[in-house]
Amino acid sequence: MSTTKPIQPAQRSRRQITPSDAACCGETPIAQPQIEEGRLVTMVDRLKALADPTRLRMLELLVAQPGELCVCDITSQFEQRQPTISHHLRILRDAGLIRGEKRGVWSYYQATEAGIQSMSTLRSFA
Amino acid sequence: MSTTKPIQPAQRSRRQITPSDAACCGETPIAQPQIEEGRLVTMVDRLKALADPTRLRMLELLVAQPGELCVCDITSQFEQRQPTISHHLRILRDAGLIRGEKRGVWSYYQATEAGIQSMSTLRSFA
DNA sequence: CCAAGACATTGACAAGTATCGATGTATCGC
């Protein structure tokens, strides 16, 4: 998925610019973005994972724990049903923000380093 | 929109826990999340605004400029049509990440302080 | 005043996603 045109050369405006006008439509050089496509996609994936109130709370909850939390304890903190919680946990895990492990009957989740860092970064967001 | 249950009191497990088992299902106290609901919603809105490759590029582009950029120059950097670009600009503006002003025939956009800060914050995201 | 250009808004549509009930799978106590 490419978000930007391959390259945008001169492409001068086909319209005459009045001197009094501010520069526009190809009249000024445009500083190009720098983030590589792959890295940007990763950022978007991580942002998508966090751009949901339930998941953001979920990550905050896990970051707040000294240790891990099992799914039933996580589920008890939200209003959604268990399959929905499981779904959200999967998305957070796929984004690398949390880590999960099954031991016996229970599954335990905890925030990863990336998850902790993201959460702390996000506190200056709003 | 409330993401968490009002309060989650004891709600002990109805199942007997084997001593050898790790604590689970209400056996351990759960550290509660701290971010207020309103602030969390704002964070989610801002995250949603950035959780799209086109918009993330768009913000990066505007942050990279020394000054402002008119819509036709912005449009020329992307593959989407003008109404789509306009749509994305609106979302970024509503999130407080960019600011726009119409002067004469053209509209000029630039990143806000919040936009610049968000972008710099996000560089450590992936 | 009129035609053209820049941009925003609207309406429609396809694709993505949050949610749930139902079901599957593995583990454990008896």
Place this chain on the structure above:
DNA sequence: GCGATACATCGATACTTGTCAATGTCTTGG
């Protein structure tokens, strides 16, 4: 082995969102 429990997966559904063509609004040059 059997039933119960914890959790994941599946299938369906309602809602959200990215995109475009068509249209509207405002400004400007002639």
